[in-house]
Every structure is written in structure tokens, then in C-alpha cells.
Amino acid sequence: MTDVAVAGVGMHPSGRFPHASLKDLARVSVLRALDDAGMGVKDIQAVYSSNAMAGLLQGQEQIRGQSVLREIGIERVPVVNVENACASGSSAFREAIIAVRAGVADTVLAVGFEKMFVDELNRSLNALETAADLDVVGGLGLQFTAVYALRLRKRLDDGSLTLQDLVDVAVKSHHNGSLNPYAQHRKPVTADQVLASRPIAEPLTLLMCSSMCDGSAAAIVTRADLPSRTGKPRILVRASAAASGFTATETPGPSTATGCARQAYEEAGIGPEDIDVAEVHDAMAPGELLYYEQLGFCEPGGAADLLRSGATAIDGKIAVNPSGGLSSRGHPVGATGLAQISELVWQLRGEAEGRQVTRPRMAMAQNSGGWLEGESAASNVHILERTDPWN
Amino acid sequence: MTDVAVAGVGMHPSGRFPHASLKDLARVSVLRALDDAGMGVKDIQAVYSSNAMAGLLQGQEQIRGQSVLREIGIERVPVVNVENACASGSSAFREAIIAVRAGVADTVLAVGFEKMFVDELNRSLNALETAADLDVVGGLGLQFTAVYALRLRKRLDDGSLTLQDLVDVAVKSHHNGSLNPYAQHRKPVTADQVLASRPIAEPLTLLMCSSMCDGSAAAIVTRADLPSRTGKPRILVRASAAASGFTATETPGPSTATGCARQAYEEAGIGPEDIDVAEVHDAMAPGELLYYEQLGFCEPGGAADLLRSGATAIDGKIAVNPSGGLSSRGHPVGATGLAQISELVWQLRGEAEGRQVTRPRMAMAQNSGGWLEGESAASNVHILERTDPWN
Structure with a gap:
């Protein structure tokens, strides 16, 4: 191939x-x-x-x-x-x-x-609703926000995440977005501001959500064997995995993202411990926490500890959403997957001025779309590698 | 590959x-x-x-x-x-x-x-209009029918086609459609009926148009190296060519279909003389005549002679649209390209009961879509081959 x-x-x-x-x-x-x-x-x-x-x-x-x-x-x-x-x-x-x-x-x-x-x-809200099967959910008003809220509510109830974790990851996203000239939301926010912002779908508040x-x-x-036209570091595609319809409501069950990530790791011949930087699909900022587990960045139930350790900050061992993610960089739906790729290429080349992760070599992009009665309709995971040494 | x-x-x-x-x-x-x-x-x-x-x-x-x-x-x-x-x-x-x-x-x-x-x-008509760039043609009411009419009008004016040719090819399409249980229009029509049917866009009448x-x-x-699950003859994909934006208003200039067909012949290592049966994109039946030339079934300007010779009838040397084509089999837009493939697979296997072409070996499907100021927005040509001998 x-x-x-x-x-x-x-x-x-x-x-x-x-x-x-x-x-x-x-x-x-x-x-x-x-x-x-x-x-x-x-x-x-x-x-x-x-x-x-x-x-x-x-x-x-x-x-x-x-x-x-x-x-x-x-x-x-x-x-x-x-x-x-x-x-x-x-x-x-x-x-x-x-x-x-x-x-x-x-x-x-x-x-x-x-x-x-x-x-x-309202036209935009109605159009967003078509990411699900209209014959099933048409007119219910069950937007993505509510789906994320249900998933997170469950984790608050079982005690594996706290409201403070949800707030903290939103603060992290906004901080990262504030460093990104391409981001939609470029003002850092405090935990108090996140908590005090308008409730959207309990436990989510406005400053946790993409807009x-x-x-x-x-x-x-x-x-890859064509000569580069530029002097920029070479970025290889190490894996391109896709799936739809894995049950995504159970965490840490085999979600679409989990299935896709496993395929991608296998294709690349690496494991989650090799990923230096990731852009994940946080249409609501706290969704990032669920993906830590689904992508194997930590054990099931370990998301809160991983966040609290600082490992997913820009200067952490595995930086997640240095761009600000969907919730802060923005979520122009049809463009989002390619915005993730853009960010990761810049990171791998060392061009992410102001939000640069330290000398990353391996990067993961995870993008999900649509839902069918609790299952993701489409999910893609890509792994990119910088093959040139850092000097 | x-x-x-x-x-x-x-x-x-x-x-x-x-x-x-x-x-x-x-x-x-x-x-x-x-x-x-x-x-x-x-x-x-x-x-x-x-x-x-x-x-x-x-x-x-x-x-x-x-x-x-x-x-x-x-x-x-x-x-x-x-x-x-x-x-x-x-x-x-x-x-x-x-x-x-x-x-x-x-x-x-x-x-x-x-x-x-x-x-x-009206909702369907408005939706059809989005096959062109709405910023350019939105609200003009310039449907595909008019585009075909303009192209054909030119050929009537230069004398290379007659109104009778346009009528005759529509009669042929309806005849073939009448033999096809999957067709939308299954009644044979006479030349008089075609001429007397409602004018749509001069020189096109209702019975020349898909609906x-x-x-x-x-x-x-x-x-292809996987064992067949059935005893049916093997059908190989010999070429898959795609293009957009060749100038399609000039005939016999380098239309999208012409460019695509050339690519396909090259990929398959064959020429037009090797094609035994073809399904072409006759959203209006007389469009078939233009494709004879664009796909190389005859020289530029030779469409009328080819039709009159009977070579493109079901029992001719190169049967064209034995299914009835878009104008008689029907044109359910997003499905049409695959309906062409279905027909050709049946023909190559010898399963096209009632409209079977004699022992075809090589088949071509040509499907075009959309337009941008006279250029086709998308065009695909596929060549299929029956590799098993006929017995």
C-alpha cells in the first residue's frame, strides 16, 4: 500500500x-x-x-x-x-x-x-437535528447537547467524575483557545465563570459547549515518496480508521471511538502511550474526559485523575486539544475534522506558535458524527507522524 | 493495483x-x-x-x-x-x-x-435546480431540459441531426423500456405520439424527457481474486474514470464525457470498437445521440448515421440503453448511476430477459451530473467485462 x-x-x-x-x-x-x-x-x-x-x-x-x-x-x-x-x-x-x-x-x-x-x-438548530434519523427523533428536540449531558450525568452519578472536573476541562479548552488565532472563542475563562454561565442541559453550562x-x-x-515542495518537516499518515454504529452510550464500553482507535493503533503498530498530542471531538468540553478513556489515554474511570495530573495540558505528556478543541476553537461542522488535521500538522511541524506542544512526534485526530439511537453514525481516527528528527 | x-x-x-x-x-x-x-x-x-x-x-x-x-x-x-x-x-x-x-x-x-x-x-423542481451553482443560475428557471434543448437545437441548425432522429431515438428508448420490468415508462410509443406530445423546451417534447x-x-x-459465492459469470471492473469541468457545450469538442471515456479506454486498454453494450446518460432521449460521438461510438457528426443503421438497437453491434435509459427506465437521480451498472451486469451475465443483447463481453456506463455555466460538474465512465466465455 x-x-x-x-x-x-x-x-x-x-x-x-x-x-x-x-x-x-x-x-x-x-x-x-x-x-x-x-x-x-x-x-x-x-x-x-x-x-x-x-x-x-x-x-x-x-x-x-x-x-x-x-x-x-x-x-x-x-x-x-x-x-x-x-x-x-x-x-x-x-x-x-x-x-x-x-x-x-x-x-x-x-x-x-x-x-x-x-x-x-431556528433554521440552524433544525438543520443540526438532521445528524440523527428524523424518522426516529424528528421533532423531539433532542440535540447533541442533551446526548452529551446524559452521558456525563451518568458519570457524575457514579462518582467517577465531579462537576469540578467538567468545569476544569472547559477552563483548559478556553485557555488553549485563547492562544489560537484561528479559534472562535479567544477569551480565557475562570471556573466561576463556567459555573455561572447559562445552564444548557444539566450539568452542561454555556461555556462548556461549542456554538x-x-x-x-x-x-x-x-x-509520501514524492519530493516535498517545501523545506517543512514530513508528516506521514500512519493510520486512517473508520467505523459507525458501535454502541457509544456506555462508557467505557466499546464506543465507536474506542473501536476506531483500536483499529488505528493496530494499523500504525503503536499504542496510546506513543501519542504526544491529540485533537478529540469535544463538541461539549467535558466530552474530552470521556475520550481520554475511549482512546486509551488512561484506564476506564481514570479520566479525572489524568486531567488533574496536568498530563493533557499543552505542556503535559499527552496534550489534548491544544487548539481549544471544538468547544473553543469552534465547530463549523463540515470543516471540523480538517481543522483537527490542520492543528496537528502545525503541532508536528513546530508551527503552533503560542500553543506549541514540546517536540511532538505522533499525533491523533478523533472525529465523530451523527447518532442513531445512542450509536455514533460515523467515526474516524487518524494517526499522523513527524518522521524528521527535532533539532 | x-x-x-x-x-x-x-x-x-x-x-x-x-x-x-x-x-x-x-x-x-x-x-x-x-x-x-x-x-x-x-x-x-x-x-x-x-x-x-x-x-x-x-x-x-x-x-x-x-x-x-x-x-x-x-x-x-x-x-x-x-x-x-x-x-x-x-x-x-x-x-x-x-x-x-x-x-x-x-x-x-x-x-x-x-x-x-x-x-x-415545485419543491422537486427547485431541488433539481441545485445541480447548478445557485449563485449563478438561482431563480433563472434554467433546468437541465433547457440545456439539452440548446445543445440539440444547435445540431438541428447545422443539419447534422434532424428532428426525425430525435424522435426515432425516443421511440427506441420507449421500446426498450417497454421490455424492462424495472422501467418507469413501459409503454411503447410511436413517432407520431412523440411529436404530438406536449412541447417542453423546443425541440424537446414530453415523450423525449425523463421525468x-x-x-x-x-x-x-x-x-476479483475472492471466490464467487454464486455460479454466476464473473464481471470485472476494467476501468473507472472520473472528471469534472470539461467544456460540455461544444460537440464534438472535448466534453466531460469525452475526456472521461478516453481515460477509461486507456485504463482498460481497449477502444470504442470493443464495447458491445452501453448505458449512457440520456436525461433527454436525444442526448443519447450526442454521446454516440462523445464516447467514440462514431465519428463526430456521425450520430444520425449510427442510429439510422440500427447499430445501437438491442440487436445491433453496439446496443445503447437496452434498459430504456434515463428517459424510459427512469432517472431517480441519486440511484441512476447504479441502475446503469445493474443493467450492464445483467446484460453481461445474460440475465436481461426480454431485452438481452447478444452475448456481450464488454460494457460501458456513462453517468454525468450537474453543470457550471455549460460545464458538467461530475462525470464518471466505467467499463465492465465478462471474463467467462459464453457457451
């Missing part, structure tokens, strides 16, 4: 951009990724585009990617539009990797984009 | 099915494809689902495939939702092939489904 490298990444900052169209957002991330890779539009041989809700939010279905790419001047090459709820971005990234592995293209672009701020907040967000992110993958 | 075979195909008939949900349609085609391959749900290792408009027509975005597959009992495996306008189905088929070629899965399902008959016809349609189709691809 052909080895695959990440040649370039790029992001549009996350936030509210009333004067930027979906195309404007995507264009910025693609042009930045091309520039980062030392490439031009003619170098791209295939494109996977990811978006979750433009059909409902902008009315544009069917050719979302093409309408964006034409404006950039990428044309004639195969374009496939990928949709997988909150895991859309990592699904596009994975398809790009598979295309290079299959030998159908040497250089492939994955680009994700989402514009959630529209004229009416509506516009944004875009892109990555370019290539055959 | 791993050789890929088509192990099984299945279809739900095309037409109007007010009592069948999108899930009902998809379930039928998937269960039939599994049965055809001699497989069960546990044999499927990954799924690519294709749909063009459920976000706008059924309100279900983000996890279209998962919501359908769970009901069938296919779970835990990676599911990617693919959207590419009228080429969605062949895009999902191509991704399934790429996944097997890359070695990430041995057995992959591609399933396409669409339900265009909804409460209000609103519900339907679903599925295909299962595997490593």
Missing part, C-alpha cells in the same frame, strides 16, 4: 463572518493549503469536499464542492462531495488518503466548509 | 411509489444485491451511499446512508455519504472500487436512492 503524507494544510478562522459566503470561507482555506504545500491549483488531481448542512442552510445541494472549487480555478479533476454529519471533514480526509493509496491520484485535496450563522437561529460557527479547513495529501 | 469485480447488483423498480419511503426503496435494492451476490449483511465491510436531494426533499441531511442501512442491519462498518448531482450513483460506485483497490476493504456496498415525488412538484422518479439501485464490489 502506498504511503501517504500530508503536504499542506490551511484554515479560515472559525467564528461569525456575516460578510463571507460559503465560497469565501472555502477559498481561504484551500489557497492557504496550496501555499503551505508549495503547490498551485494545477497540482491537484482530485478533490473530496465536505459539508454537512448547506442543502438546508444555503439551499445548495448536489454540487457543493464544485461550486466552490470553480471559483478557485480547480477544474476538470474528479470532485466528490462527502457528507457525514460532524465527521464529514475527517471522512473527506480519509477518502483523499484512500485515493492516493489506491494509486488513482498522487495529490488530492480535502476541503471542508460550513456556514451555520444564517438569518434565523454556531462559520469556518473552513483544508488538507492536501500526496504519495 | 487490486482487480475489482462486481459480485452482485439489485434494483427497486423506478416509478412513483407513494407508499414507499426512501428507506423502503433502498432496502429493496440492497437486499436484492446481497441475495444476488450470495452474501449477508455481515459480509459488507464498508458502504458508500448516494443521494442527491434528500436534504431538500425529505429534510434528511448529514447521515442519509446510515439512517437507511441501520434498518437493513448493516452497522459498525464505515459509511460515507456521497453527493454528486445526477452522477451521485456512479460516484459512490467509483469510491467503492477505489476502497477495494486501496486494500482498505474486500467487499464494499454502493447504494443509491432518491424519492422525487413529494407533496409539491420525476422514485427508485434505488445497489452494487456490491469485491476483490
Whole structure:
């Protein structure tokens, strides 16, 4: 199987951009990724585009990617539009990797984009609801926030997590986000502020939750044996794992993320102890704690101890969400998986100014999307490696 | 690169099915494809689902495939939702092939489904419009029908096609459709009936055009070196080519289909003279004539002669659209590309009862989708081969 490298990444900052169209957002991330890779539009041989809700939010279905790419001047090459709820971005990234592995293209672009701020907040909320099967949950108002709340409530009840842990991980996320120029929420917050913020779904408060967000992110993958166009450190894709439908309501049962992470570790031939930095899917900041266990960063039930030890801080042994994660960096749904990849590439290269993890070598991105009666509809785990030595 | 075979195909008939949900349609085609391959749900290792408009027509975005597959009992495996306008189905088929070629899965399902008959016809028409960039054509009412009409008008004006040719190819499509139990339009029509039917966009009349349609189709691809579970003839994928954005308004200029077909011939190491049967993208029946030239079945300008010679009839040298094509078999958008594959697999195996082409060995499917100011947004050409001798 052909080895695959990440040649370039790029992001549009996350936030509210009333004067930027979906195309404007995507264009910025693609042009930045091309520039980062030392490439031009003619170098791209295939494109996977990811978006979750433009059909409902902008009315544009069917050719979302093409309408964006034409404006950039990428044309004639195969374009496939990928949709997988909150895991859309990592699904596009994975398809790009598979295309290079299959030998159908040497250089492939994955680009994700989402514009959630529209004229009416209710339209965005209704569109978000389509990440679940409408025949099952349509009209129930059971948003993701409530699903996270139920999972966390259970852990508070069994005593394996405290409310203070939930608050502390949100403070950590906001701290990290405050250091990231691409983040939506860039103000550090105190524990008191988190606790005093508006209740959303008990035990979650406003400052624990990701919010509506516009944004875009892109990555370019290539055959690893192609010469680099830049002097930047080489970033290899060591694993690309995907799954759907593992039972995700039980912790530490075999969640989608757990199943995916096991596949990824096996593919890379490493274990969780080898990961130096991770971006995980914390649509609600305390979700990060559940992923510590599901990804094997600690034993089941050990999340609170791991957080309290400081090991997951930027200067810890295994830095988690140095970008601020979904809850602070932002969660522009179709772009999120690629925003994680962008952050990890910067971290592995030593380019994450102000929030740089110390000389990381191995990085993990975990992105989940959608749900079907308590099961995740899509989950992807990627492992990236810096192969050049740090000097 | 791993050789890929088509192990099984299945279809739900095309037409109007007010009592069948999108899930009902998809379930039928998937269960039939599994049965055809001699497989069960546990044999499927990954799924690519294709749909063009459920976000706008059924309100279900983000996890279209998962919501359908769970009901069938296919779970835990990676599911990617693919959207590419009228080429969605062949895009999902191509991704399934790429996944097997890359070695990430041995057995992959591609399933396409669409339900265009909804409460209000206008909703379907508006949804169809999203196959183009809404920022460019939104509200113009410039549907595909008009695009085909403009292309054909030009050919009538330069004298290389006559109105009678347009009528005759529609009569041929309806004749073939009348022989196909999966077809939407199953009544043969006369030339007089075609001419007398309601004008849609001059020179196109109603009986030349595809119509609103519900339907679903599925295909299962595997490593070609896996033993067959059935005694059916082996069908190999000899080429899978994709492109977007070639200028498609000029005929016989380098259209998307032309570019794609050239790639496919090169990949398969054959030429147009080797194709025995083809399913081409005749959303309007006379479009078939343009594809004769674009796919190399005749010289530029030679379409009328090829049709008049009878070579593209079911008993001709190169049978085109024996199923009735999009205009008669039906055009359930997200399923169409896989309906073409289903028909060709049946033809190559000798299972196309009543419309069987004589002992075909090599088959071509050509599926196009969307448009951007006169350019196709997505185009896929596949070549399939029957490797077993006919006896």
C-alpha cells in the first residue's frame, strides 16, 4: 500500500463572518493549503469536499464542492462531495488518503466548509437535528447537547467524575483557545465563570459547549515518496480508521471511538502511550474526559485523575486539544475534522506558535458524527507522524 | 493495483411509489444485491451511499446512508455519504472500487436512492435546480431540459441531426423500456405520439424527457481474486474514470464525457470498437445521440448515421440503453448511476430477459451530473467485462 503524507494544510478562522459566503470561507482555506504545500491549483488531481448542512442552510445541494472549487480555478479533476454529519471533514480526509493509496491520484485535496450563522437561529438548530434519523427523533428536540449531558450525568452519578472536573476541562479548552488565532472563542475563562454561565442541559453550562460557527479547513495529501515542495518537516499518515454504529452510550464500553482507535493503533503498530498530542471531538468540553478513556489515554474511570495530573495540558505528556478543541476553537461542522488535521500538522511541524506542544512526534485526530439511537453514525481516527528528527 | 469485480447488483423498480419511503426503496435494492451476490449483511465491510436531494426533499441531511442501512442491519462498518448531482450513483460506485483497490476493504456496498415525488412538484423542481451553482443560475428557471434543448437545437441548425432522429431515438428508448420490468415508462410509443406530445423546451417534447422518479439501485464490489459465492459469470471492473469541468457545450469538442471515456479506454486498454453494450446518460432521449460521438461510438457528426443503421438497437453491434435509459427506465437521480451498472451486469451475465443483447463481453456506463455555466460538474465512465466465455 502506498504511503501517504500530508503536504499542506490551511484554515479560515472559525467564528461569525456575516460578510463571507460559503465560497469565501472555502477559498481561504484551500489557497492557504496550496501555499503551505508549495503547490498551485494545477497540482491537484482530485478533490473530496465536505459539508454537512448547506442543502438546508444555503439551499445548495448536489454540487457543493464544485461550486466552490470553480471559483478557485480547480477544474476538470474528479470532485466528490462527502457528507457525514460532524465527521464529514475527517471522512473527506480519509477518502483523499484512500485515493492516493489506491494509486488513482498522487495529490488530492480535502476541503471542508460550513456556514451555520444564517438569518434565523431556528433554521440552524433544525438543520443540526438532521445528524440523527428524523424518522426516529424528528421533532423531539433532542440535540447533541442533551446526548452529551446524559452521558456525563451518568458519570457524575457514579462518582467517577465531579462537576469540578467538567468545569476544569472547559477552563483548559478556553485557555488553549485563547492562544489560537484561528479559534472562535479567544477569551480565557475562570471556573466561576463556567459555573455561572447559562445552564444548557444539566450539568452542561454555556461555556462548556461549542456554538454556531462559520469556518473552513483544508488538507492536501500526496504519495509520501514524492519530493516535498517545501523545506517543512514530513508528516506521514500512519493510520486512517473508520467505523459507525458501535454502541457509544456506555462508557467505557466499546464506543465507536474506542473501536476506531483500536483499529488505528493496530494499523500504525503503536499504542496510546506513543501519542504526544491529540485533537478529540469535544463538541461539549467535558466530552474530552470521556475520550481520554475511549482512546486509551488512561484506564476506564481514570479520566479525572489524568486531567488533574496536568498530563493533557499543552505542556503535559499527552496534550489534548491544544487548539481549544471544538468547544473553543469552534465547530463549523463540515470543516471540523480538517481543522483537527490542520492543528496537528502545525503541532508536528513546530508551527503552533503560542500553543506549541514540546517536540511532538505522533499525533491523533478523533472525529465523530451523527447518532442513531445512542450509536455514533460515523467515526474516524487518524494517526499522523513527524518522521524528521527535532533539532 | 487490486482487480475489482462486481459480485452482485439489485434494483427497486423506478416509478412513483407513494407508499414507499426512501428507506423502503433502498432496502429493496440492497437486499436484492446481497441475495444476488450470495452474501449477508455481515459480509459488507464498508458502504458508500448516494443521494442527491434528500436534504431538500425529505429534510434528511448529514447521515442519509446510515439512517437507511441501520434498518437493513448493516452497522459498525464505515459509511460515507456521497453527493454528486445526477452522477451521485456512479460516484459512490467509483469510491467503492477505489476502497477495494486501496486494500482498505474486500467487499464494499454502493447504494443509491432518491424519492422525487413529494407533496409539491415545485419543491422537486427547485431541488433539481441545485445541480447548478445557485449563485449563478438561482431563480433563472434554467433546468437541465433547457440545456439539452440548446445543445440539440444547435445540431438541428447545422443539419447534422434532424428532428426525425430525435424522435426515432425516443421511440427506441420507449421500446426498450417497454421490455424492462424495472422501467418507469413501459409503454411503447410511436413517432407520431412523440411529436404530438406536449412541447417542453423546443425541440424537446414530453415523450423525449425523463421525468420525476422514485427508485434505488445497489452494487456490491469485491476483490476479483475472492471466490464467487454464486455460479454466476464473473464481471470485472476494467476501468473507472472520473472528471469534472470539461467544456460540455461544444460537440464534438472535448466534453466531460469525452475526456472521461478516453481515460477509461486507456485504463482498460481497449477502444470504442470493443464495447458491445452501453448505458449512457440520456436525461433527454436525444442526448443519447450526442454521446454516440462523445464516447467514440462514431465519428463526430456521425450520430444520425449510427442510429439510422440500427447499430445501437438491442440487436445491433453496439446496443445503447437496452434498459430504456434515463428517459424510459427512469432517472431517480441519486440511484441512476447504479441502475446503469445493474443493467450492464445483467446484460453481461445474460440475465436481461426480454431485452438481452447478444452475448456481450464488454460494457460501458456513462453517468454525468450537474453543470457550471455549460460545464458538467461530475462525470464518471466505467467499463465492465465478462471474463467467462459464453457457451
